[in-house]
Amino acid sequence: MTKTVDFYFDFGSPAAYLAYTQLPRLAGETGATVVMKPILLGGVFQASGNRPPASVPLKGSYLFRDMSRFARRYGVPLNMNPFFPIITTTLMRMDLGLHLRNDPSLKHFRDTVFQAIWVDERNLNDPAIVGAVLTEAGFDPAALLALASEQSIKDELKTVTLAAVERGVFGAPTFFVGDEMFWGQDRLDFVRDALTN
Amino acid sequence: MTKTVDFYFDFGSPAAYLAYTQLPRLAGETGATVVMKPILLGGVFQASGNRPPASVPLKGSYLFRDMSRFARRYGVPLNMNPFFPIITTTLMRMDLGLHLRNDPSLKHFRDTVFQAIWVDERNLNDPAIVGAVLTEAGFDPAALLALASEQSIKDELKTVTLAAVERGVFGAPTFFVGDEMFWGQDRLDFVRDALTN
Numbered sequence: 427m428t429k430t431v432d433f434y435f436d437f438g439s440p441a442a443y444l445a446y447t448q449l450p451r452l453a454g455e456t457g458a459t460v461v462m463k464p465i466l467l468g469g470v471f472q473a474s475g476n477r478p479p480a481s482v483p484l485k486g487s488y489l490f491r492d493m494s495r496f497a498r499r500y501g502v503p504l505n506m507n508p509f510f511p512i513i514t515t516t517l518m519r520m521d522l523g524l525h526l527r528n529d530p531s532l533k534h535f536r537d538t539v540f541q542a543i544w545v546d547e548r549n550l551n552d553p554a555i556v557g558a559v560l561t562e563a564g565f566d567p568a569a570l571l572a573l574a575s576e577q578s579i580k581d582e583l584k585t586v587t588l589a590a591v592e593r594g595v596f597g598a599p600t601f602f603v604g605d606e607m608f609w610g611q612d613r614l615d616f617v618r619d620a621l622t623n
Numbered sequence: 624m625t626k627t628v629d630f631y632f633d634f635g636s637p638a639a640y641l642a643y644t645q646l647p648r649l650a651g652e653t654g655a656t657v658v659m660k661p662i663l664l665g666g667v668f669q670a671s672g673n674r675p676p677a678s679v680p681l682k683g684s685y686l687f688r689d690m691s692r693f694a695r696r697y698g699v700p701l702n703m704n705p706f707f708p709i710i711t712t713t714l715m716r717m718d719l720g721l722h723l724r725n726d727p728s729l730k731h732f733r734d735t736v737f738q739a740i741w742v743d744e745r746n747l748n749d750p751a752i753v754g755a756v757l758t759e760a761g762f763d764p765a766a767l768l769a770l771a772s773e774q775s776i777k778d779e780l781k782t783v784t785l786a787a788v789e790r791g792v793f794g795a796p797t798f799f800v801g802d803e804m805f806w807g808q809d810r811l812d813f814v815r816d817a818l819t820n
Binding site for chain 2: 476482483485488492591594595596607609612616
């Protein structure tokens with residue numbers, strides 16, 4: 427039976443971006459199926475009592491240096507987004523909406539959004555720039571916005587976010603292999619071990 | 624010139640204990656000198672605006688599982704202390720006092736305290752048990768308590784703790800190689816790279 431790994435993410439997390447860049451290698455090395463789990467990190471913080479790391483100034487500035495070290499190790503680009511934090515509610519609703527209707531463009535959507543925020547430093551807090559980024563990538567922004575505005579999608583994002591916290595999630599990215607939880611892009615080697623042992 | 628790595632620690636941190644167990648190997652592999660820097664983690668949290676990880680319940684329970692995975696990887700014992708959190712003010716003052724007078728028993732003192740908390744699960748919140756642990760290890764508890772009660776030692780622990788925060792420290796363990804800061808026992812490989820490149 428093929429093993430699976432659940433990957434909880436929010437586009438607004440640079441650590442989730444870093445992990446996302448490593449998922450193809452993880453799948454390739456382990457043969458595992460990665461199950462993508464969009465959640466709203468702000469909702470996770472609220473429900474778990476956690477806070478964004480950057481709410482501690484020394485931690486925020488350190489963590490970006492730390493993630494830059496991992497980006498170098500992985501050989502992937504990473505730029506601090508000058509508009510951080512990006513409010514990702516609409517983007518995560520779009521993602522979940524595409525997921526729920528099994529839209530084949532979903533992977534391209536994810537690549538586009540992660541790249542816009544964490545490589546191209548685009549200001550995705552500005553709806554006009556979100557529209558421009560999506561148009562450049564070949565999407566129809568109005569259609570995606572309509573999708574994200576559906577009440578059922580809004581409700582479902584709340585539901586899956588609270589379900590993640592119920593399962594133990596307090597930050598992003600978070601991996602599950604069966605019942606075993608791994609928090610952080612820096613735990614990929616433990617995830618790999620769990621998938622191969 | 625021999626490279627040095629500064630190691631900021633508090634006995635109350637299981638992550639600091641895990642890193643402590645790996646320092647001989649780090650020094651052996653890199654030829655670096657480890658400079659031990661006792662600080663009071665509670666003071667670091669207060670000055671930096673950080674909070675103990677276990678103040679988020681889901682994070683607290685996860686982090687111990689996470690550290691147990693590292694303990695297995697390192698091949699060292701680790702037990703959750705049932706009396707956690709241990710208030711380490713007196714213990715850190717004893718450590719700093721021994722350090723300031725260049726006492727040759729300092730390494731044995733550190734081994735004793737880390738082991739009592741993170742292997743033997745002793746309740747070092749109880750002064751009587753602190754006394755018993757120190758006596759068992761061949762120390763004179765009354766003499767150490769007198770040392771820890773010196774006003775100059777109390778003041779110095781505050782000074783070095785605030786100096787650590789000035790330098791960027793917001794948690795423990797924290798390493799410095801020159802100006803480069805590394806937070807967490809899980810960054811030992813980056814510390815090793817910084818010492819060998």
